[in-house]
Amino acid sequence: MIINSNKKDLINSTDTPNIMKTTRSLLRIPIVPVLLLAGFALAMLGGCGAHSPSLLKDQRSIHISVFKNETAQYALEERLTRSMIQAFQRDGQLQVVSQSSADLQMEGVITEAKVTPMARTDLDRAVGYNITVTLMVTVLDTATGHPLMKDRPFSAQGTFILTNEPTFDRSQDVTDNLSEQVLSALIEGW
Numbered sequence: 001m002i003i004n005s006n007k008k009d010l011i012n013s014t015d016t017p018n019i020m021k022t023t024r025s026l027l028r029i030p031i032v033p034v035l036l037l038a039g040f041a042l043a044m045l046g047g048c049g050a051h052s053p054s055l056l057k058d059q060r061s062i063h064i065s066v067f068k069n070e071t072a073q074y075a076l077e078e079r080l081t082r083s084m085i086q087a088f089q090r091d092g093q094l095q096v097v098s099q100s101s102a103d104l105q106m107e108g109v110i111t112e113a114k115v116t117p118m119a120r121t122d123l124d125r126a127v128g129y130n131i132t133v134t135l136m137v138t139v140l141d142t143a144t145g146h147p148l149m150k151d152r153p154f155s156a157q158g159t160f161i162l163t164n165e166p167t168f169d170r171s172q173d174v175t176d177n178l179s180e181q182v183l184s185a186l187i188e189g190w
Contacts, residue, residue: 056148056187059141062094063102067135071113080110080135080175087179093187104148106182108137111153118159128161133174137182154181 064084069077084106088096099105112134117126133156139149156177 059103067108073113083175
């Protein structure tokens with residue numbers, strides 16, 4: 001037995017085909033307006049979010065100067081510059097070139113490299129460290145001299161645990177994080 005829409009009368013199961021015909025006729029809504037409405041709704045949802053336009057116009061190449069290091073961390077400027085160049089090469093939207101043929105010129109200053117113990121043992125020895133690196137970046141359009149970024153700060157933090165096993169450079173994850181932040185800011189406008 002099936003209950004009809006009034007929920008008062010019981011209908012025999014032999015009446016099921018009539019109910020199906022009624023249901024199908026109710027669902028015969030013109031498809032084009034429904035699709036247009038759905039497309040409009042998706043377009044509006046796709047526009048939601050905090051996205052800024054790219055800072056780039058017609059620029060296709062960049063020169064990345066070795067960053068200045070105002071901290072006591074030895075050779076951090078070399079590691080961070082290398083990481084930045086590799087990030088741009090992986091991305092491929094801007095070709096890394098010599099200064100004389102670049103559309104953009106990137107310069108940066110490492111203003112902070114703070115290393116602090118995260119925990120201590122009973123013998124007052126650090127078991128790991130937090131490292132925070134701050135980089136100020138300026139990117140100039142070489143044709144106009146106009147800055148696309150001027151002294152914009154970027155900061156990244158990483159944690160490493162002291163072990164007896166040999167590991168790669170402990171600041172590598174922090175320099176890679178900073179490089180990706182700068183790349184995203186320039187390419188994607190973040």
